[in-house]
Amino acid sequence: MAGRVFQRRPSTDSIDPLAAALEPPPDETPDERHQRIMRARMAKQVSDEIDEGISREKRDAKKTGKPVKVLLLGQSESGKSTTLKNFQLMCEPKAFRAERTSWRTIIQLNVVRSIRIILDAVAQATIAPGPSASLGVTTIPVLGARDNVSVRSSYASVSTAASLSMSDGYGHRGSIQSTVSRPDTDLLSLRARLLPLLDLEEILTARIANPDHEYSSSTPAPSGRSPDNSPVPSFRASPSLFRKRPGKEREVAVNSGSTRKRGFLPSLLGGDRSSIDTADLVDWDDPSEPGAVLNAASDDMQRLWAHPSVREILSRSGLRLQEESGFFLDEIKVVTAPGYVPTDEHVLRARLKTLGVSEHRMRLSEPNGGFTREFRIFDVGGQRSMVPRWVPYFDDMDTIIFLAPISAFDQALEEDRRVNRLADSFDLWTNITRHPLLKNTAIVLFLNKIDIMQAKLAAGIRLADFYPLYGKRPNDFDSASKFLKKQFTLIVKKESPVPRMFYSHLTAVIDSASTAFVLAGIRDMLMRIHLKEIHLIL
Numbered sequence: 001m002a003g004r005v006f007q008r009r010p011s012t013d014s015i016d017p018l019a020a021a022l023e024p025p026p027d028e029t030p031d032e033r034h035q036r037i038m039r040a041r042m043a044k045q046v047s048d049e050i051d052e053g054i055s056r057e058k059r060d061a062k063k064t065g066k067p068v069k070v071l072l073l074g075q076s077e078s079g080k081s082t083t084l085k086n087f088q089l090m091c092e093p094k095a096f097r098a099e100r101t102s103w104r105t106i107i108q109l110n111v112v113r114s115i116r117i118i119l120d121a122v123a124q125a126t127i128a129p130g131p132s133a134s135l136g137v138t139t140i141p142v143l144g145a146r147d148n149v150s151v152r153s154s155y156a157s158v159s160t161a162a163s164l165s166m167s168d169g170y171g172h173r174g175s176i177q178s179t180v181s182r183p184d185t186d187l188l189s190l191r192a193r194l195l196p197l198l199d200l201e202e203i204l205t206a207r208i209a210n211p212d213h214e215y216s217s218s219t220p221a222p223s224g225r226s227p228d229n230s231p232v233p234s235f236r237a238s239p240s241l242f243r244k245r246p247g248k249e250r251e252v253a254v255n256s257g258s259t260r261k262r263g264f265l266p267s268l269l270g271g272d273r274s275s276i277d278t279a280d281l282v283d284w285d286d287p288s289e290p291g292a293v294l295n296a297a298s299d300d301m302q303r304l305w306a307h308p309s310v311r312e313i314l315s316r317s318g319l320r321l322q323e324e325s326g327f328f329l330d331e332i333k334v335v336t337a338p339g340y341v342p343t344d345e346h347v348l349r350a351r352l353k354t355l356g357v358s359e360h361r362m363r364l365s366e367p368n369g370g371f372t373r374e375f376r377i378f379d380v381g382g383q384r385s386m387v388p389r390w391v392p393y394f395d396d397m398d399t400i401i402f403l404a405p406i407s408a409f410d411q412a413l414e415e416d417r418r419v420n421r422l423a424d425s426f427d428l429w430t431n432i433t434r435h436p437l438l439k440n441t442a443i444v445l446f447l448n449k450i451d452i453m454q455a456k457l458a459a460g461i462r463l464a465d466f467y468p469l470y471g472k473r474p475n476d477f478d479s480a481s482k483f484l485k486k487q488f489t490l491i492v493k494k495e496s497p498v499p500r501m502f503y504s505h506l507t508a509v510i511d512s513a514s515t516a517f518v519l520a521g522i523r524d525m526l527m528r529i530h531l532k533e534i535h536l537i538l
């Protein structure tokens with residue numbers, strides 16, 4: 001008691017609020033004292049754990065050094081985001097697999113888009129002349145397409161769009177007139193039953209992009225401009241204007257750099273853990289749930305895709321859907337089954353366009369289980385209007401992975417239908433390799449989409465028809481890929497301001513096994529650079 005009376009109290013000036021809060025109350029009972037001491041012990045334990053965590057992080061930072069920075073570059077649909085997914089699969093397979101469910105909505109949207117393209121093509125065929133020639137047919141000469149397509153004049157523009165999807169590279173003026181036959185009644189009733197499915201597009205889009213979804217901008221950047229906006233020489237003059245590929249005008253894009261919380265999106269696209277949990281909580285018994293709607297329409301979709309008239313219509317329109325991004329029609333049964341969880345391969349094939357630039361952090365271990373290193377991978381939107389936004393990221397990169405989709409040799413850029421996509425890749429490559437900010441940066445070139453390239457060449461699409469420099473060389477994959485690799489290599493040797501580390505690979509980044517092999521090589525190269533940096537070898 002006396003102790004309490006004579007306890008020295010600090011002056012109010014020097015009162016430490018924390019110490020004051022911890023000070024025992026003036027009339028503390030033994031039981032209260034015991035509880036107070038227990039609380040203080042627990043608080044100290046928590047505080048020690050936090051301190052230990054901080055020092056561990058500091059030790060790790062010292063051990064692992066500064067993070068390795070990798071920038072993914074290339075035109076839109078070249079495979080940058082797919083390469084990022086492969087990196088995640090290599091570095092964080094558990095996280096990748098935990099998030100597979102959250103890719104389902106994107107795959108569903110991809111399916112609906114493919115169905116819409118077919119239904120549009122069927123509609124075109126419906127209005128095309130049937131056996132009676134009295135409807136009035138206009139033949140539209142299509143520069144760059146292999147065929148001219150006959151359509152009734154009032155529907156000319158739409159039909160031309162369908163006809164150009166995979167065949168509108170360079171100035172090839174077709175001369176064959178084809179007539180699309182009237183679809184049979186079975187097909188028309190299939191179409192009528194499937195039309196309501198298209199309403200799903202809005203719902204799925206809102207789910208994916210909520211709260212700040214954007215349809216991709218169709219505003220073209222100035223033609224023939226380099227990343228730093230200097231004029232670049234054209235690959236080949238292509239005076240013709242080509243129409244958009246069907247389905248592309250409404251392609252959904254996501255700005256994964258946005259920090260706002262997104263429902264239903266995997267973390268690579270800016271989603272968070274709660275979104276993944278939400279994706280798992282789908283009520284398959286709710287008939288308005290997109291998964292349930294797709295499941296109910298599954299048989300009709302399969303019949304539509306397998307319908308001989310559809311195959312004929314698509315082939316006459318020059319539409320090669322199998323080679324389009326986000327193609328899942330061969331697996332409709334699987335992807336529309338109740339409780340469907342995408343496989344690794346499905347995740348790699350899911351298509352969602354990127355806007356802006358996003359940074360992803362992953363930890364990579366040295367192969368023999370030694371130290372780990374933080375990797376920062378930057379994924380950019382490849383549309384032309386995005387290219388100027390790449391430049392601020394050029395400084396301080398350890399390596400660039402540049403993706404050139406060589407299969408696109410017979411296609412035009414979505415954002416500027418006068419420009420051949422292979423020509424655009426050469427232009428971008430030239431400007432990246434000569435860029436002064438990148439002169440000391442290692443470059444890895446992925447000549448990507450070789451699976452599609454093989455299919456196109458095997459189908460008789462001739463590289464020389466779109467790339468005259470190829471001349472009379474054989475139109476097989478081996479010769480064509482070697483030739484293109486040589487062309488890209490000549491450019492990097494000629495344009496690099498100083499000799500640089502350069503590697504190139506023929507890739508199909510939807511194939512996780514072969515891509516893992518290539519990425520492991522890149523990881524080892526970056527680890528070697530890192531070891532040199534910390535003076536372990538030299």
Ligand SMILES: Nc1nc2c(ncn2[C@@H]2O[C@H](COP(=O)(O)OP(=O)(O)OP(=O)(O)O)[C@@H](O)[C@H]2O)c(=O)[nH]1
Binds near residue numbers: 078508
């Ligand atoms: N068949 C095939 N498809 C591929 C390959 N690489 C990528 N794809 C597919 O092509 C589509 C486009 O790939 P993305 O990775 O989204 O392209 P991107 O470069 O990120 O495109 P943007 O975000 O628009 O700049 C996706 O559906 C991929 O699955 C490939 O080697 N072969």
Ligand SMILES: [Mg+2]
Binds near residue numbers: 080081354379382
């Ligand atoms: Mg992307």
